Every structure is written in structure tokens, then in C-alpha cells.
Amino acid sequence: MTWLFLIGSAAAQDVRKDSVSKSKALKEVEIKTRTKINEIKASPVNITVIDVKKVHGESGNLVDLINRSPGVRLRSDGYLGAPINISLNGLEGKAIALFKDGIPLSVFGHSFDPSLLPVNMLDRVEVYKGVLPVSLGADALGGAINFISRYPAKRTIDLSYEISSYNTHRASLTFYAPSPKTQLYTGLNASFAYSDNDYTEQREYNDRPNSSEPYYERVKYLNNKTRTATAEAYIGLRHQSWADDIRLTLIGSSFYKGVPFIPFATPRYFAVHAYSDEKNITPMLRYDKKLFNNKLELNAVVSYSWVSTIFRDTSLNKYDRYGNFIKRETLSPQIRRELQGTGRDLSLDYKIAALRFNVIYRVNAQHTLEFNNVYTSNQRVGSDPLGGITAFTNLDVYRTPARYSKNITAAGLHSWLLDHKLENMIAVKHYRMNTSGFSNYQAEGGESIERNSENKWGWMEGLSYRPHERWLGKASYEYATRVPDDVEVYGDAIRTSGNFNLKPERSHNYNLQVQYNSRKRGVGGLEIMANYFIRNTSQLIQLYRDIPKSYYLNQDKVKIQGIEFDVQYRPFALLSLAANATYQDVRNYQTRLYSYGPLLETPLYKGRLANTPPLFGNVQARLHFKDFLQKGSTTEVYWYYSYTHRFYSQNYDDSAPGAIGFFERFPEGYANQRSWLPQDGRMGQQNHSIGVMQKLAHPNGTLSLECHNLTNQQLFDNLYVEKPGRTFHLKLSISL
Secondary structure, three states: OHHHHHHHHHHHHHHHHHHHHHOOOHHHHHHHHHHHHHHHHHOOOOEEEEEHHHHOOOOOOHHHHHOOOOOEEEEOOOOOOOOOEEEEOOEEHHHEEEEEOOEEHHHHOHHHOOOOOOHHHEEEEEEEEOOOOHHHOOOOOOEEEEEEEOOOOOOEEEEEEEEEOOOEEEEEEEEEEEEOOOOEEEEEEEEEEEEOOOOEEEEEEOOOOOOOOOEEEEEEOOOOOEEEEEEEEEEEEEOOOOOOEEEEEEEEEEEEEEOOOOOOOOOOOOOOOOEEEEEEEEEEEEEEEEEOOOOEEEEEEEEEEEEEEEEEEOOOEEEOOOOOEEEEOOOOOOOOOOOOOOOEEEEEEEEEEEEEEEEEEEOOOOEEEEEEEEEEEEEEEEEOOOOOEOOOOOOEHHHOOEEEEEEEEEEEEEEEEOOOOEEEEEEEEEEEEEEEEOOHHHHHOOOOOEEEEEEEEEEEEEEEEEEEOOEEEEEEEEEEEEOOOHHHHHOOOOOEOOOOOOOOEEEEEEEEEEEEEOOOOOOOOEEEEEEEEEEEEEEEEEEEOOOOOEEEEEEEEEEEEEEEEEEEEEEEOOEEEEEEEEEEEEEEOOOEEEOOOOEEEOOOOOEEOOOOOOEEEEEEEEEEEEOOOOOOOEEEEEEEEEEEEOEEOOOEOOOOOOOOOOOOOOOOOOOOHHHEEOOOOOOEEEEEEEEEEEEEOOOOEEEEEEEEOOOOOOOEEEOOEEOOOOEEEEEEEEEO
16 A cells, blocks of 8 residues: 555656646646546555546535545534544544645644635545555554645646635635746745634524423524634745755644534533634645655655644623523632633643655666655643643643654555556554643543553555456555544543543454446546445544543444445536445444543444444536637536435444334334434435536636535534535636
8 A cells, every 4th residue: 555655646746846847738737647646546555536626616615525435424513614523434533544745634733624625725635445555654544535735837826715605705825936947936825714604503492481391493503603714835946966856835824713512512501702713833844856767766844833722711601592691600710601610711832743754765667665754743731720720739730741742654565567467565564652641531630640652563465456458456454553643642622531541543454446447538438436345443442422521432343344336427528427325334342441440331232333324425417518608618517416324323233122224214203313313304314516617718717606405404414513504605716
């Protein structure tokens, strides 16, 4: 697998360098890029490549785009800036690693979350399922998503602006200026996003006088604003005797979010003044050099981030669910604030260092060696005089530094045999982690500093074989390891508590895939993919929802098997079709939970894992019209449909007497209906979106109009949190 990404990474770099240095025509560069995407798809790694350039003019965000791919779901509460929980082939959350150009996305701050990354700044998205290549340097358990930045081929100024429902505004700027004479280049990627996020959701109440019967009311979200801004400025030098490419980047970002209530709490306490705010500054230096007639390739990236986070819940005012002032608490300094207990006056400062070093040596035309090492360290210190004080010694636990470091080393061999019909990757990996500090739950009584250290090994092998130019088969295995990350270990201090007793996750990952490609471009083009996957996972880390803060725990064992299909077909010049479906059987084989201290016994065995949809899929259709409104222009009309089968909010024993069948309707008076998503008896959730996009020749730009959730259905990814209803989006993009 190592080698797959190696090919993809090296290929992408070659495209960028050659296109910029030689100033070739943009069309030629696009053809080369398509060739590199095909190379990545043909490698032994199980990967889905999303060509983002095709949808630069569309509205929406990366979450919508990625969710149209087979086997993957980015789940959130739906509003702009909502936290993302990734589900990929049955594994979810932190088991799936996120990268931007091979660098862990966490380095860049919350403003670079997938729901906020502008699509116009990206070239493609690579979704790895199971085996990961050496060059990524990841300890992901079940896969990874790598966002590849867009590098224009010539001097470029691209602007985009989108306005949509709930006073949502998104803007982006891409600027690139090369100097062929000096080989110097500069660039800027910047974005801004804002939303009131004041949509309505249906909530349950039972506060009527003289009645305990619950009733439902649609109420508007309060204090749910999101405001974020990013700027990524860089200057670089190419084609020097001592460096093929050296680039210095300065990244700055800010992320503001109102906090309207405690997630998953019922009944909810609504806040009008509580908020969180994050600032991030990151300088980054990248160096690339090829030696010995391109036989040896060196790549190094070093970065250092200063991140400042605050969370404020200090107001003593009380408000009803409509935002009307009720009263101000004055009895005691220890009474409840807007959200929880004594409130929060939290300030945290993070210092994050990252170093990535990759070496590729091409032994000959058939064999390549690769070595990769990624080191990250994270130190957190802060204060919270309201919510961080221990019970016995009056100690502010956040003043004690929490430290986390991780080192991942990988080495592998990539081979092409049988006249390049057979491709093989094999690699070995080592993982090391060290942590120390107070975890958040200690504020309720503990006084000791926790420490933990882990060392683990893993390995992988993947091969692909092409018996015919139209057919490709893949098989891969990885003994994967993922060490807990810093947020899981000592919490984010806002929504999650820490747990220093977490153990690394381990998984045996198997993939078997078949691909068919008619090799036709345009009319008659047909691509089919079928993939069977198995994940046997132990010590799986899962987020357990609790009030006021959730926390992470290990589970004994989870077994996953499933199958996914993807079909793309263009029957006519004006029509292209695509469809995919994924079925996954995710079983909880645990007999116990690893908690803060003693083991918690659980009677459930072989039940379906909580909050995991067993079946989901997508269908899309696009109509293409040439010269419809303007000579040289293109008009596209498109329809997207997604389906997610109902799932249970708790671990569910579907073999128990009285259990509901997979396609069985809820019987009359079914007591547990409220524990399912959706909760209203539907077999699943359906989402329709439609849009039209006009690509103009003069001026060079696009204008698009879209409607999401056309039928205005109630949609849920998480229990008790309804996603926005029908929304409208208008986007304008211009290239100067």
C-alpha cells in the first residue's frame, strides 16, 4: 500500500513541477492529471479518487461530495462548522485519518475541517480504505482521506462566493504567480465562511401545566453562529541545484462557534452567550530533491503550530427556548450557568510540532524502496477557574501541562512484475506514543498525574493484477495499529473528557476488489467496481455520549464485513449516470468495556454496533448541454439522491426474541421506536438534491443554483439532533 500512495504522491508532484516549470497548456496538464488519477486507481491500494475539479462550480461542501462515494459517510449535525464523524467501511471516528497534502489535518486547526474546506482550493480527494501507503505515515486503523491541494499551471486569480439559506456566506480566493526567469513563485489560498445556522428542529417537551404528556414543537436554533477564516500564503523556489522545490508557507486561521446547548442532553439547557473561539498560526517548510538521475527522491516537511482556544460559559442569565430572558441567578457563585454546573472560563494554549521525512529509492524499473518517518508532539496548558478545579485541593487541572508525542516509522518495497501486469507492495510499520497529564474527569475528585507509553508493530501487503486491459483485480491485508490521539487521551476540555488508560486499537484488515473499465471515453464509457472487506478489530476506541461531557472507551472486539459496489455509465453524450451502494455488518463481540478503572461488564454479544447504518447508497444523474446559452459554454443539470437505512442508537441484538427485522415495519405500539434513527417509523432516510450549473466562456467562470433536501425530510446523523431542512444555494466563481 505504501507504494500506492508513493505513486500518487510522486505523480502529483511531477504534474505540479512539470506543469509550472515548463508552463505547458492547461489542457495538457489536465490530461496528465487524469493519467495520474488512473495510476492511483490501478495501484494495489483500495482507493477512491474524487476529481474535485469537475465540481469547482457547484455549491455545497466537501462533506456532500465525499458522501456520494461508496463505503464512506461523513456524519455531522448538518450545519456549517458542525463536527464531523467519519465512517469508512464500518470503522469510524479517529480510526480514519485526515490529511492535507500528506500532512495531518489537525496541524491546520478547526477551520480546515472537511465541512469548511473550500472545494475550489482542491485538485482531488483520495479516500483510502484499509491498507495505507508508506508515504502517508499514518496510524489510521481503517483508512484515510487525503485532500490534495490545487496547484495552477499558470498565473491564476480565482474567486468564488456562495450565499445560501440561514444567512450562510462562503468565499474563497486562489492566487498563484510564478516567475519563469527566477523560478520563484508565490501564492495565496484564503477563505471565509459565516452562518447563523438558525434553522428549526422538532423538539419534545412535557412542561404543560397539569399534564405529563409529551408534545412536539418546532423551535429555532439560538446562538448557533459559525464564523471562520483561513489564509495560506506561500513563497517558493524551484529547479535549483540544491533543491527541486523549497517552499515556505505561513498559515493562519480562526474559528468561532456559538454553543447553544449540551449535545445529547434531554431536556436541553439553552444558552445565548456561551461560545468557543480558536486561533491558529502555523509556519511550514517543505523541501523536495531528486538525486542520482532521479533514482533517489527526498521529501521533508516541518511545521510548528501555536493554537489558542477559549470556551466561555459565564453568564448567569436564564432564557427560555425562544431566547426570551427569564431571570438572572443571584443566590450563589456556584449555581448553574447557561450550560452546565459552575460554568466554564476555559483558556487553552497548544504547541504542536510535526516533522515528516520521506525517502524513495528506485532500485531499477521493477523495484522501489521507500522509508517514511512522522513525528508529532503536542503540549497543552491553560486554566479554567470555573470548571477545572479539583474537589479536594482546589487545583486547576489545566495549569498542569498535558503532553503527547507520537512517532510512526514505515519501510517498504514496491514492485512491478510480469510486464507491469502484477504490482505488489509490502511494508512494516512501528508506532510509539507517550502521554502525561491530568485528564478532565479528574476535576471531579482525582489528584494524580497520569502517564502512558505504547510501542506496537504492524505490517501490510497489497497486490493488483491486470489480466486484461479492461479488468483489474486487487487483494490486500494489513495488521493495522492506531494509537489514541491527544484529544482522546486528555479530551478537548469542552465536549469530551480525557482517559489516560486508553489502549491502541488493533485490526486485521482484508480487501478483495474487482474493477472493470470499458476504456471508452465519452459515450459508452462504463466503469464498475465491487469490493469485499473484512475488519477484525480489538480495543476499538469509541466515543460514549454522556452529560455534561462525553468520553472515549476501548471495546473488546468488533467484527466487520461488507461489500460495496460502484457503477459509472455514460449512455449518451448529454447524459451521465452513477450509482453506488454499501452494505456493512458491524458486530460487537465485546464482553467488557475498558473504563477509567475497573472493567465494566456488558451482557450484549454479537449485536449490531450502535449508531452504525448497515446500508446506504447514492444515485446521481447529469445532463450536459453545449453552447446552450453562449457559444463555448456548458450547461449542466444534475440530481443527487442518497439513502441511509435506519439504525439503532445503542448496541442492538437483532437475534433476540422480538427483534425488528432488517426490512420489517415497526409494529403498533413498539416501545423502542424512539431509539431508532429515523424515529418516525421510516425504513430509512432519503435525501434529494437538484442543481443547475452554467460554465461561461466569456468571462471565464461558473454560476450555479442548487436546492438541497428537496423534499424537506427530517434527516439525522446523530440522536436528538436534527439536520437542516430544505436549503437553497447560489454560487458564483470567476477566473481572472
